[in-house]
Amino acid sequence: MEIKRIKLPGVKTIIGVLSGKGGTGKTFVASCLAATLAKLGKKTGILDANISCPDIFKIFGVTQKIVPTADRKIEPAEKYGIKIVSMAGLSSAEDEPIVWRGPIVSKIIQQLLKETLWGELDALIIDFPSGTSDAVLTILQNFAVDGVLIVTTPQELSTLDARRSINMALAMKIPILGIIENMRGEVFGEGGAARVAETMRIPLLGSIPLRKQITALCDAGMPPVFQMEELEMIFGKVARIAMEKIMV
Ligand SMILES: Nc1ncnc2c1ncn2[C@@H]1O[C@H](COP(=O)(O)OP(=O)(O)OP(=O)(O)O)[C@@H](O)[C@H]1O
Ligand SMILES: [Mg+2]
Numbered sequence: 001m002e003i004k005r006i007k008l009p010g011v012k013t014i015i016g017v018l019s020g021k022g023g024t025g026k027t028f029v030a031s032c033l034a035a036t037l038a039k040l041g042k043k044t045g046i047l048d049a050n051i052s053c054p055d056i057f058k059i060f061g062v063t064q065k066i067v068p069t070a071d072r073k074i075e076p077a078e079k080y081g082i083k084i085v086s087m088a089g090l091s092s093a094e095d096e097p098i099v100w101r102g103p104i105v106s107k108i109i110q111q112l113l114k115e116t117l118w119g120e121l122d123a124l125i126i127d128f129p130s131g132t133s134d135a136v137l138t139i140l141q142n143f144a145v146d147g148v149l150i151v152t153t154p155q156e157l158s159t160l161d162a163r164r165s166i167n168m169a170l171a172m173k174i175p176i177l178g179i180i181e182n183m184r185g186e187v188f189g190e191g192g193a194a195r196v197a198e199t200m201r202i203p204l205l206g207s208i209p210l211r212k213q214i215t216a217l218c219d220a221g222m223p224p225v226f227q228m229e230e231l232e233m234i235f236g237k238v239a240r241i242a243m244e245k246i247m248v
Contacts, residue, residue: 010120040239110139206237
């Protein structure tokens with residue numbers, strides 16, 4: 001049976017950032033890709049699909065609140081020319097706990113996707129929560145996601161979960177742009193993503209070291225890709241591949 005997936009009006013391409021394990025750097029990777037595409041002149045948006053712990057506002061240093069319009073639409077926040085929507089902008093305090101059950105969470109993500117006034121976008125990046133939970137499955141099933149990026153740290157406990165995310169995307173017939181290794185170095189090792197790439201026949205797009213500077217820039221609300229040449233190189237390549245393969 002052919003599944004009809006929802007396309008968002010005006011949004012040309014949707015790119016998802018996935019990982020099996022939590023804390024591998026999805027939000028960091030999503031922010032770097034969005035910032036790179038925007039710098040290349042692409043109209044870019046980012047949806048923080050992490051409803052319970054939304055972090056995108058923090059990484060972009062956005063503090064403004066999102067107030068729904070009279071007809072209950074959402075006007076995205078904007079930073080560096082990127083349109084940004086996150087529950088962080090809709091909750092009252094930055095550290096307020098957001099406690100909703102799974103089915104409600106996927107409804108909220110769908111609502112944020114559909115009710116936001118995205119305008120014309122060349123690319124909308126979705127920063128997913130980790131794992132293969134109901135919320136992730138629902139969005140991938142119902143929306144026309146054109147491609148996904150897989151993020152993993154090098155150790156086996158993370159690459160095993162990355163394989164689960166890859167198999168989920170394959171089962172849903174969603175193109176996989178490739179895998180990014182993050183936090184390479186003494187602590188987590190290296191080469192894990194290369195092994196996944198080889199055995200699962202997907203492209204290895206880059207390997208990013210664990211660096212204090214990255215943590216500090218993310219905490220300071222400055223997308224690290226604007227400040228670090230090695231990230232600029234990696235995400236320049238990721239953006240090029242996305243533009244060639246899935247962006248129309
Ligand atoms: N290469 C790196 N070097 C140093 N710190 C990093 C690196 N990548 C990410 N971080 C930091 O690690 C933490 C986790 O990153 P991030 O929030 O992007 O992970 P995540 O996969 O989105 O987590 P979650 O599963 O909770 O959504 C953040 O504090 C981030 O700044
Ligand atoms: Mg995150």
